[in-house]
Every structure is written in structure tokens, then in C-alpha cells.
Amino acid sequence: MKASPEDQRRLLDLQAVDTALAQLAHKRRSLPELAEIDAVSRELSAMEDERVRAQVAVDDLDRDISRFEKDIEQVRLRKERDQKRLDAGGAVREIEGLQHELATLNRRQSELEDSELELMEQKETAEATLAEVRGRLAAAAERRSAAEKRRDETLGDIAKEEEFKSSSRGPLAADLPGDLVALYDKIRLESGLGAALFRSGRCGGCRIELYGADLARVKAAAPDDVVRCEECRRIMVRTAESGL
Structure with missing residues (x-):
């Protein structure tokens, strides 16, 4: 030739x-922000699984506490009815039966309240864990957002430079x-x-x-x-x- x-x-x-x-x-394909975004996205995915587990733990405790509250309320209502009957008086045997039942209900209420208190303490710990996971999620999301912003800014600069270089290539090639x-x-x-x-x-x-x-x-x-x-x-x- x-x-x-x-x-x-x-x-x-x-x-x-x-x-x-x-x-x-090459610069477009190998931006450090791309690797950072990918790494943080994997972190977020793992932390989201962790958050779900922490939320489930809190929800389970809420459900158990709610069940105990209902049981305690039923015991209280039963005690109120028995106390009214006891206050109204009656046969000795009936009074003794009511007194025995009230004593049993008091023990039952105390046991339920102790169990509820234990669950509430567990819930406090579970909520602290959930809050900690949410905090890490928020921080990671901010890191990803910042990396995405840097990526977009750099890609914008690359696109402008590519446009400039491409516009100069056409006339060069056309003259040859x-x-x-x-x-x-x-x-x-x-x-x-x-x-x-x-x-x-x-x-x-x-x-x-x-x-x-x-x-x-x-x-x-x-x-x-x-x-x-x-x-x-x-x-x-x-x-x-x-x-x-």
C-alpha cells in the first residue's frame, strides 16, 4: 500500500x-467507585437480612408480650368478679372456695407479670440490636450514595472528554x-x-x-x-x- x-x-x-x-x-470500566458501590451493595444486602431477622425478633416478642397482657387482663377480670362475690358474702364453703381461687389467681398473675417483665427486657435488648443494625444500614446507604455521586460526576467528565475526542477524530480520519x-x-x-x-x-x-x-x-x-x-x-x- x-x-x-x-x-x-x-x-x-x-x-x-x-x-x-x-x-x-478503560477508565470508565475501572472506576474505583464501581468496586466500592458493588462492595457496599453486598454489605447492604447482608445487613438487610440482619435487619429482617432483628425485626422478626422484636415482632415475635411484641406478639408474646401482647399474649401475656391478654392473659393478665383475664386474670384481673376474674379476680374482680371473685372479689365482688366474696364481698357480697355467702356460704362458708363458697367463701373458702373464692378465697382459694383468689390466692391461685394472685399467684398466676404474679407468674404472668414476671414472665412479661422478662420478655420486655428481652424486647429492649432486641430493639437495641435492631436500632444498631438500622444505624449501620443508614451509614452504608450514605456511603453508597456518596460513591454513586462521585461515579456519576466522573462519568460525566469522561463523557465530555470522549465527546471532544470523538469530534476531533472524524475530521482527522476524513482527511486521510x-x-x-x-x-x-x-x-x-x-x-x-x-x-x-x-x-x-x-x-x-x-x-x-x-x-x-x-x-x-x-x-x-x-x-x-x-x-x-x-x-x-x-x-x-x-x-x-x-x-x-
């Missing part, structure tokens, strides 16, 4: 733009011969680098230094010959820096 030395040199400008775009794409750009793009898509400066006897693509017949081939090539590296197959652009 033939192309003027100036067109070949301008391939380096095009490659510089494409390299910058590739670096921006179509077949030269097609070859360059084919090589670039395969290896990431389509053209590189040949400097001091070394390919700028694979960094291999040429000797003997390989170097002689490059030196003997006409200025408008498009020379490619035998090793990496990239276009080697020759300029005054090439030392030929």
Missing part, C-alpha cells in the same frame, strides 16, 4: 486520539485516504494499536528493535510505502525521529 509520508505521519495523530478514547473507555484508514482500523481493532512511530530502529508498537535484513527492508522502502512490522503487523510510521 502507498500513502504519502504526511498522511502516514497524521496516522499518529489519529492513533493518539484513539489511544485517548481507549484510555477513557480511505484504504489507509481501513487498514489502520483493522489492525487497531485486532491489537488496540494500529500505527506507531518507528524510532531509532525500534517498532513503537511491539518495542522490538530491528536488525539486519529487517532493518534494511525498512531503510530501503520508498517514503510513500506503508511499512508494517514483521512481528506485530502494525503500521510503522517513519519520520525524522526514525533515525533512518
Whole structure:
């Protein structure tokens, strides 16, 4: 393939733009915020499971306490009825029966209240655990939100830079011969680098230094010959820096 030395040199400008775009794409994919958001999201998922378990524990205790309160209320009502009957008087045997039942109800009420108190203490501990988990959830959510904000700001800056670089690429490519750009793009898509400066006897693509017949081939090539590296197959652009 033939192309003027100036067109070949301008391939380096095009490659510089494409390299910058590739670096921006890599930066977009490898933002530290992405890893941070992913890690915090996993933390949040685990903590949400923890919160659910803590909430269930509190709800279970609430249900048990409510059941005890109902039982205690029933005992109180029964005691009030028995006390009214006792106050109304009656046969000795009936009075003795009521007194015995009241004593039994008092013991039952005391047992229920002790059990309720124990559950209320457990609930206090469970609620403290739930509050602690919620606090950690809120802090983690804030960390994720801050990371997402930084991510979005950085992505916005990258998008602006990509737009600027892309807008400059079009005119560069349009001013070059179509077949030269097609070859360059084919090589670039395969290896990431389509053209590189040949400097001091070394390919700028694979960094291999040429000797003997390989170097002689490059030196003997006409200025408008498009020379490619035998090793990496990239276009080697020759300029005054090439030392030929």
C-alpha cells in the first residue's frame, strides 16, 4: 500500500486520539467507585437480612408480650368478679372456695407479670440490636450514595472528554485516504494499536528493535510505502525521529 509520508505521519495523530478514547473507555470500566458501590451493595444486602431477622425478633416478642397482657387482663377480670362475690358474702364453703381461687389467681398473675417483665427486657435488648443494625444500614446507604455521586460526576467528565475526542477524530480520519484508514482500523481493532512511530530502529508498537535484513527492508522502502512490522503487523510510521 502507498500513502504519502504526511498522511502516514497524521496516522499518529489519529492513533493518539484513539489511544485517548481507549484510555477513557478503560477508565470508565475501572472506576474505583464501581468496586466500592458493588462492595457496599453486598454489605447492604447482608445487613438487610440482619435487619429482617432483628425485626422478626422484636415482632415475635411484641406478639408474646401482647399474649401475656391478654392473659393478665383475664386474670384481673376474674379476680374482680371473685372479689365482688366474696364481698357480697355467702356460704362458708363458697367463701373458702373464692378465697382459694383468689390466692391461685394472685399467684398466676404474679407468674404472668414476671414472665412479661422478662420478655420486655428481652424486647429492649432486641430493639437495641435492631436500632444498631438500622444505624449501620443508614451509614452504608450514605456511603453508597456518596460513591454513586462521585461515579456519576466522573462519568460525566469522561463523557465530555470522549465527546471532544470523538469530534476531533472524524475530521482527522476524513482527511486521510480511505484504504489507509481501513487498514489502520483493522489492525487497531485486532491489537488496540494500529500505527506507531518507528524510532531509532525500534517498532513503537511491539518495542522490538530491528536488525539486519529487517532493518534494511525498512531503510530501503520508498517514503510513500506503508511499512508494517514483521512481528506485530502494525503500521510503522517513519519520520525524522526514525533515525533512518
